[in-house]
Amino acid sequence: MKSLSLQNTRWAHRLGTAVALVVVTIAAILIGIPFFWMVTTAFKDWKEVMIFPPVWIPAKLQWENFVIAWQQEPFGRYYINSTITMVTGTVAEVLIAAFSAYALSRIENRFREIAFMVILAAMMIPGQMTLIPNYVTAYRLGWIDTYQGLVIPSISSVFGTFLLRQAFRSMSPEIFDAAKIDGAGHLYCLFGIAMPLAAPVVATLTLYLATAKWNHYLWPLIVTNTRNMRTLPVGLAWMAREDAYGDVGEQHKMAAVLLVLIPMFILYFLAQERLVEGISAGALKG
């Protein structure tokens, strides 16, 4: 009797697993199809695009779609702009976060808690609220259509400061004291001890910030007016928008989308675990 019920629950468990697999597979397919559709369209001939029922696999891979897409907009320039914005922005924000996290956890000061509260308070002010005044500031500083205008307004750091402060606080003070006895200063303690020890956190933070900055759309849209200063997302949106007469084929648009997404696809493929971890850390702690 007992073994029978045990067998029953085992069967129930197997059935449950099977149902779960089916449901999850359907979900994965529904999420995956748009990506597949984008990739396959990017390789199609126009006759395979303008047809119903849809053609799933193109008869011949149309590589020239990518050449045509690349020429539609100055994508090379957009790539350079996006790369400069992402690299300088990420490095600057990680450094700013590291310096403030170190000061807030390893340097004694009367105002330490207050300074930390001020930084946390900044989190309460949504970035959307700052758009108009920051545009005015950028305009007054002559930062419209410049890299400093793209980068500097968003390099102050709550999330990174919080994350690194946690990491630095959990380190034992003896390591730092020993270094100080040997005559090391704060700069060495930060970059020679604290940062290397917090390497996994620093890596997660760096990846998180890099993807966020690479994908940023609204601020670059506001702070750039000339074509030469647009970043990839803004340029891509212009490509979609300027096509009011439909001269750009869907196959060319999808080719452009693919060209823009490839670096992030590669990054996601290589560092998926860490990126997911960064996002959930950001959600639960930030």
Place this chain on the structure above:
Amino acid sequence: MKVIPRSSESRGQATLRKRGLSRRHLREALTFWAFVGPNLFLFGVFTFWPLIASGSWSFTKWDLISPTKDFVGLENYQRMIADPIFWRVVRNTLWVAASAIVIKVPLALVLAVLLNRRLPGSKLYRAIIFSPTFTNSVAIAMVWSWIFDPFYGLLRAPLDLVGLTSPDWLLDMRWSLVAVIIVLTWQGLGYSMVIFLAGLQSIPAVLYEAAKVDGASEWALFRHITLPMISPTTFFVMVTSVIGALKVFAIPDVLTDGGPLYSSSTYLLYLYENAFNWFRVGYGSALAVVLFFFILLVTFIQNRFSQRWVHYG
């Protein structure tokens, strides 16, 4: 306390030591401010000052260019109440928030619970379902606007199969917001799911084992252990989804440009339009102030009520 007789020599030593100490203190203080200073300064200029500026500009009429701002009192706020487009975008934004709570969050919870069963290949599934979170919103909107094409789009295929004609998703006032919501759900599902997965992993396995010994069914386990134990996460995901709805921009901007006739426009899109297309800085600032207070209210509700509604394990 013992009084030490002060010889001239020891006094000299004391001041010397004190001076050395204070010099070190000064250096420590300077280092502290040099280290946090940049962050605080940037927050001051690009976060705190904008709060004050938005607040004060919301009482003015200004076009970004002219040197003077005219004080108009509460006119911008009065105009907002009388502005039918304002109410339209508020309604659309609330629809986006409601769809997240009713469709996206439950779906994400179900997927997370299923993936948490240690299915074969669960990491791959998680990676696929999470991937839209990392994909550029502009790119997503472009792919979906092609999927929504009423003649050659992919979405026509399943509709054809059940004998329905595809609506002109992006150009039909009745469907444009639905299209935006479909894309936002597709994009945001994985993020909510990953948060749920993190929450599920923090539920102690002992609870399930004990209940299983008592012969509880899978449904009973879900209903009486998972659901109550995960409630803080559920609450968190719902609150962030509501706040997220207020910040939706890129998807409707690229997909429909908020149209036709504001049928799929959102709060932030309207704010952007006012400030940067029509240079109505005063009105745009008033919209920003209302947005700020709404987010503050939602956060306050979260803090105030989460203890009462939610079981913290």
